[in-house]
Amino acid sequence: MPQYLETIRVTKEYKTAEKIARSLENVFDITIPNEEIGYITMHLMGAKLRDRQDYMLEEASFEVGIKAQELIRFVSHELNVDLTDDYPLFQDLVVHLKPAIYRIQHNMGIANPLLSKIVQDYPELFSTLEKGVEVVFPDLTVPREEIGYLVLHFASALLRERKGLHALVICSSGLGTAKILATRLKKEIPDIVHIQHTSVFELKEADMEQYDLIVSTVPLHNFTGHYFVVSPILQEREITTIKKFLENQKVKAPKEPDHPLMEGAVKVAEKLKSVQKVSETIVNILNGFVLQKLDGDSVEEALSEACHRLYQRGVISDKEQVLTQLLNREKIGGLGIPETPFALYHTRSPAIILPSFTIYTLTKWQTVTGMHEKQMKVNKILLLLAPESAAQEMLSVLSHISSLIIKDEESIALFASEDDEKIYSFLSHHLEKFFLRVY
Numbered sequence: 001m002p003q004y005l006e007t008i009r010v011t012k013e014y015k016t017a018e019k020i021a022r023s024l025e026n027v028f029d030i031t032i033p034n035e036e037i038g039y040i041t042m043h044l045m046g047a048k049l050r051d052r053q054d055y056m057l058e059e060a061s062f063e064v065g066i067k068a069q070e071l072i073r074f075v076s077h078e079l080n081v082d083l084t085d086d087y088p089l090f091q092d093l094v095v096h097l098k099p100a101i102y103r104i105q106h107n108m109g110i111a112n113p114l115l116s117k118i119v120q121d122y123p124e125l126f127s128t129l130e131k132g133v134e135v136v137f138p139d140l141t142v143p144r145e146e147i148g149y150l151v152l153h154f155a156s157a158l159l160r161e162r163k164g165l166h167a168l169v170i171c172s173s174g175l176g177t178a179k180i181l182a183t184r185l186k187k188e189i190p191d192i193v194h195i196q197h198t199s200v201f202e203l204k205e206a207d208m209e210q211y212d213l214i215v216s217t218v219p220l221h222n223f224t225g226h227y228f229v230v231s232p233i234l235q236e237r238e239i240t241t242i243k244k245f246l247e248n249q250k251v252k253a254p255k256e257p258d259h260p261l262m263e264g265a266v267k268v269a270e271k272l273k274s275v276q277k278v279s280e281t282i283v284n285i286l287n288g289f290v291l292q293k294l295d296g297d298s299v300e301e302a303l304s305e306a307c308h309r310l311y312q313r314g315v316i317s318d319k320e321q322v323l324t325q326l327l328n329r330e331k332i333g334g335l336g337i338p339e340t341p342f343a344l345y346h347t348r349s350p351a352i353i354l355p356s357f358t359i360y361t362l363t364k365w366q367t368v369t370g371m372h373e374k375q376m377k378v379n380k381i382l383l384l385l386a387p388e389s390a391a392q393e394m395l396s397v398l399s400h401i402s403s404l405i406i407k408d409e410e411s412i413a414l415f416a417s418e419d420d421e422k423i424y425s426f427l428s429h430h431l432e433k434f435f436l437r438v439y
Helices: 002-008 012-028 034-045 052-058 062-079 087-105 115-121 123-136 144-158 176-188 200-205 236-247 261-288 299-312 319-332 392-405 409-416 420-438
Strands: 165-171 192-199 213-216 291-294 342-349 356-369 375-387
Touching (some): 062 087, 062 123, 087 144, 115 144, 165 200, 176 213, 192 200, 261 356, 261 420, 319 342, 356 420
Antiparallel strands (some): 356 375
């Protein structure tokens, strides 16, 4: 443990674990040793995180993103359904897989009380994912419990595009059981096409008039609307009751919120601000995109020149600071993308003024550490930058770009090429799709 403890001391989870330990010490008047803080850190690292965009951009999640895209491509091929453009699926898989892989590697184990029901309800999808994880994760023994959770993510994606009813699913935290219940609802009631998850704590912020069906895994105190309390696996009698209810209801079209005028105006203003942030980010990315050649006898020299050019264009205010942060990021973990000629350097910094995505072709191939922690040759530097204070809307655009790079073999070949016009058109097309899908 001592050697491993030194490794995890630099993580964000360790700092959080220290705060938890200090709080426990104050409450119980005890002393918690560093080894115990290490164990708390391990469990935090094996837990799901909520802040998706920041998680995907700042943590070492890109290798997991590659695996997620490989798994999506495998399932798409096996089922003859194209899921490669389903960004919510990709995002969900990255957020799920990184802690799942950590749990598997450290033999932490996981329970899935719904496994038998999942296998019964989705036999073909479960079998496909069993084969898929063997191909994508050849060095891991993925337990059936984890495969069951992956099935739920893919089942949600396969049902996402249908038209029909809108439902709200409520659970105590808004996470685990809500996803399970949502998947079960969609399978049993195919007319449900949009399901919003929320927690009991966020319930008062939801507009109940937008939903044809409201179900909860816990009783809702002080809630006067019509809703069903159900189990996460949705019993047969509960399904029958809900279907009878829906037979007597008309599908509600989205309508204006029945709120006071000022409250409605505030919501509209917030949405417009969000739209503006996303559109401004996309415009800045497209306007600033370049594909250029870089000389240099090392990656550091090439990055230094790239930062100098970005400084001249007004994208960054301090080229030395940004260069230092990029090099420090490399010390945390490898940045080479396995089985590609790419190294993806990315950072957030107060010295970055505008979001930026640029590509640089190296005149001399360089050796870097890959995300698989092996040495590899690269001749392309992909540079993804964001201001330190970047809003979630900006981070969502940047994390989407990172997923596009490894979307499929065609996209990898495109980014490896010297055709800047085609790359620009590809980015424009997919960022427009992303904007229209979100808004």
